[in-house]
Amino acid sequence: MSDVVKSLSTRLTTAADKPAPSPTREEAEAAVRILLRWAGDDPSREGLQDTPKRVVKAFREFYSGYDEDPSEILDKIFAEVEGYDDIVLVRDIPFYSHCEHHMVPFFGVAHVAYYPTKGVVGLSKLARLVDAYARRLQTQETMTSQIAKAMVAALEPRGVAVMIEAEHMCMSMRGIQKAGALTLTTQFTGIFKEDPAEQVRFLTLVRNGRG
Ligand SMILES: Nc1nc2c(ncn2[C@@H]2O[C@H](COP(=O)(O)OP(=O)(O)OP(=O)(O)O)[C@@H](O)[C@H]2O)c(=O)[nH]1
Ligand SMILES: [Zn+2]
Numbered sequence: 001m002s003d004v005v006k007s008l009s010t011r012l013t014t015a016a017d018k019p020a021p022s023p024t025r026e027e028a029e030a031a032v033r034i035l036l037r038w039a040g041d042d043p044s045r046e047g048l049q050d051t052p053k054r055v056v057k058a059f060r061e062f063y064s065g066y067d068e069d070p071s072e073i074l075d076k077i078f079a080e081v082e083g084y085d086d087i088v089l090v091r092d093i094p095f096y097s098h099c100e101h102h103m104v105p106f107f108g109v110a111h112v113a114y115y116p117t118k119g120v121v122g123l124s125k126l127a128r129l130v131d132a133y134a135r136r137l138q139t140q141e142t143m144t145s146q147i148a149k150a151m152v153a154a155l156e157p158r159g160v161a162v163m164i165e166a167e168h169m170c171m172s173m174r175g176i177q178k179a180g181a182l183t184l185t186t187q188f189t190g191i192f193k194e195d196p197a198e199q200v201r202f203l204t205l206v207r208n209g210r211g
Contacts, residue, residue, distance in 0.1 A: 028056045062098060065135030070146075073128045074154035079119035085158075089113035089205050090126045099170050100137035108166030108182070110134075111206045114151055115158035115191060126151075140166055140185050148187040159190030161202040 023031075029052035033043040041048060091111040099106050110130045133146045144164050151160045163186045172179040192198045 025056055028059070029053060032056065061135070062096075063135055063137070065132045068128075068132035068135075070129055070132050070150040071154055073125050073132060074121050074150065076125075077119040077121060077155070081116070081120055084120065085116055087113055087115055087201070087205070088120060088123075089161075089202070090123055091206050093127045093130050095130050095134040097134040097136070097138045097140075097143065097166075099168060100139060102170040102174070103137065104168075104170040104174070106138075106140065106166045106168040106170070106183075108164060110147065111161075111163045111202075112147060112151070113161040113192075113202055113205070114155060117156055117158055119155075121155065140164055140168075140183055144185040144187045148189055152189055157190060159188070159192040159194075159198065161189075161192040161199070162187045163202075163206060 032052035032055045036043040036048055036051065043049075043052070089111065090113075091109075093110045093112065094107075095110055096105055096107045098104065112126045112130065129147055129150055133143045133150075144162050148160045148162045151157065151162075163184065165182055165184050167180065167182060171177075171181055186199075188199060188202075192202060
């Protein structure tokens with residue numbers, strides 16, 4: 001067993017009540033070499049020599065959401081909007097995430113709406129918020145709820161509506177193999193939750209112009 005692999009297995013067996021220290025880049029690359037062997041290939045062949053380095057770098061992007069603080073993303077509020085207090089909807093925000101069960105991508109679009117009270121946030125911040133949660137290991141339900149909760153906490157809106165439509169590759173390319181099956185999740189708070197007419201308005205705006 002190489003030193004790196006030995007040190008990796010020591011870290012992985014750290015007592016359950018203590019969070020394991022973050023692995024080093026070297027350890028992460030060694031883990032990828034093991035998975036390449038598990039897949040049935042030879043990590044030392046030319047085409048795979050730089051693959052562990054690339055995979056570890058790609059992980060930094062896929063899982064960059066763990067370094068994001070959603071409350072910081074939403075901390076700048078523009079109060080001068082001439083009293084605007086009607087719905088703000090950003091729809092069709094594309095995202096890529098990974099399911100926490102298989103570490104396989106799921107991807108699609110998020111639609112995020114709120115009724116402001118104390119002001120509005122920059123529209124890009126709603127897309128940043130979606131990415132902050134998408135770039136983690138997720139379930140679609142958790143991600144939908146987390147986006148809504150972060151908006152409630154930061155904006156104290158009259159209501160928040162979040163809808164996510166996604167295809168899960170763990171259902172398309174393996175397992176049950178149902179390519180094209182779409183999962184829809186919604187989370188409503190405030191007036192969206194209390195008033196079904198508000199849910200209809202949200203869904204109509206989401207679908208508007210799509211034929
Ligand atoms: N609720 C929910 N389930 C998910 C999500 N992503 C993946 N899954 C499901 O997680 C489940 C895991 O089921 P298990 O029986 O533990 O694992 P498995 O044997 O790989 O399951 P199969 O996919 O049916 O082969 C599967 O039914 C997946 O479809 C998600 O975002 N939300
Ligand atoms: Zn999965």
